[in-house]
Amino acid sequence: MGRLRTLTRRQLVLVAGAAVLCAAVAGTALTGHFGAALTVLGVFFAGLLAGLLLIARRLTGLATAHRKAQQDVRTILEQTQRRVLGAVEELLLNAGDRHRELTDKLAAQQKSAAHGTDHLLRAQTREIEGLFQLFQDFTARAPMPSSGGFALNPTDLLGLLHLVRTRKPRLVLELGSGTSTVWMAYVLQQTGGKLVSLDHETGYAQKTREALEQHGLTDVAEVRDAPLRPVVLDGRTFPWYDVDACADLTDVDLLVIDGPPEKTGPDARYPAMRVLESRLADRATILFDDANRAAEQAALLKWVETIEGLTQEGEALGRHAVLSYDRLRSRNPACSTASR
Ligand SMILES: C[S@@+](CC[C@H](N)C(=O)[O-])C[C@H]1O[C@@H](n2cnc3c(N)ncnc32)[C@H](O)[C@@H]1O
Structure with a gap:
């Protein structure tokens, strides 16, 4: 009874139809109407066969739909995979470019810093030589104001x-x-x-x-x-x-x-x-x-x-x-x- 409650209306009609046909076969056979019983039995089997054919057709349709859904999922997966791979490749390429760019900049800055230090050292040497020459044979009567900065070097x-x-x-x-x-x-x-x-x-x-x-x-x-x-x-x-x-x-x-x-x-x-x-x-x-x-x-x-x-x-x-x-x-x- 519990199972019967889970059936759809159409399934209930089919079960009821089958029960009626079985009852009709039994009734006609018991009353000695074997011809009628055979006819009803024939109708029953014809209906059963039609039902089985219908079910087989439905199952084929479902299998086709399932295969198509699987195919769709596979296509989507492949596309996603391709996109992710493409994005990762681009990221790696960009990271490589950025790394090269930073390395070049760093090298240029190191070169310019070395050049600047060299320039500064040479300028300082010149200024020290200048100071020696300024104070050679010169005695100031008071401390001399400083040179450089606001004043002449x-x-x-x-x-x-x-x-x-x-x-x-x-x-x-x-x-x-x-x-x-x-x-x-x-x-x-x-x-x-x-x-x-x-x-x-x-x-x-x-x-x-x-x-x-x-x-x-x-x-x-x-x-x-x-x-x-x-x-x-x-x-x-x-x-x-x-x-x-x-x-x-x-x-x-x-x-x-x-x-x-x-x-x-x-x-x-x-x-x-x-x-x-x-x-x-x-x-x-x-x-x-x-x-x-x-x-x-x-x-x-x-x-x-x-x-x-x-x-x-x-x-x-x-x-x-x-x-x-x-x-x-x-x-x-x-x-x-x-x-x-
Ligand atoms: C380029 S500086 C001139 C410096 C000056 N010819 C020399 O070599 O010592 C220009 C101006 O700096 C200002 N100045 C002078 N003595 C200064 C000091 N001790 N500190 C800062 N500025 C000063 C003055 O107003 C001056 O006109």
């Missing part, structure tokens, strides 16, 4: 002092005071020249003045306050030293351009030669510090292009460039060639 100081010793300027004008002011004043005390140094920072101007006093150099050098004021050149405005601070100066035969600092504005030092050309002696020397920087390079090129009689001298030892100015040549090239 020993090699640049050496170049500057060599110019002062060999060209013996009568009047030096320096833009930007500091250590170089003290060193130049010592040499000028021997060669008999004078130095005026302009500074836009009153605090540093005072500091240099105090250093000059400590070293007993106030008779040779003076520091003037020259706050930055707008100077208009070719339609451009530059913050540059107050020109009144050097209004009384003429015949400057050595101009040292080491200010204003670049932080005061773009092309901070460009106005120097344009403003001061008229204050130079007929023949003058210009030492231009930090000439290796882009803005200073551009200023230097423009000066040489636009100021007649101005030429750059040889190769620089340190960071500075040396220029010479010849007013006579600028007015009469033939006369200058003859006088040389």
Whole structure:
């Protein structure tokens, strides 16, 4: 009975039909109607055969569907496998490329670090040699202010002092005071020249003045306050030293351009030669510090292009460039060639 409850309606109808046919066979046989019993039995077996055929057909259909489902699953599995393999391969390739890239970068950085260290070592050696030469046969009357950093490097100081010793300027004008002011004043005390140094920072101007006093150099050098004021050149405005601070100066035969600092504005030092050309002696020397920087390079090129009689001298030892100015040549090239 329990099993009967699990049957579907169609199965119940079939079971009931089979039971009716069995009852009909039994009834007809028991009542002596063997012909009828045989007919019903025939119908029963025909129905049974039809049912078996139906079941066989269904089973074949199910087997086909099962095979197809298996095939589909296999196809999906193969596709997934291919995709995963492809992704892993790509990952490995990318990792390989990245690894190569990183190795190359590392090698380049190691090379550049080695190059940088080498460069630094060579520069330091040069500066140490410069320091030895600076202090050779020189006794300062007080501790010397430090070189390098904000001030000229020993090699640049050496170049500057060599110019002062060999060209013996009568009047030096320096833009930007500091250590170089003290060193130049010592040499000028021997060669008999004078130095005026302009500074836009009153605090540093005072500091240099105090250093000059400590070293007993106030008779040779003076520091003037020259706050930055707008100077208009070719339609451009530059913050540059107050020109009144050097209004009384003429015949400057050595101009040292080491200010204003670049932080005061773009092309901070460009106005120097344009403003001061008229204050130079007929023949003058210009030492231009930090000439290796882009803005200073551009200023230097423009000066040489636009100021007649101005030429750059040889190769620089340190960071500075040396220029010479010849007013006579600028007015009469033939006369200058003859006088040389
Ligand atoms: C390039 S530095 C000039 C340095 C100077 N020609 C020398 O070689 O010592 C430009 C400016 O630095 C400032 N300065 C001077 N002494 C300084 C110091 N001890 N520390 C920092 N800046 C200083 C001044 O205002 C100066 O105009």
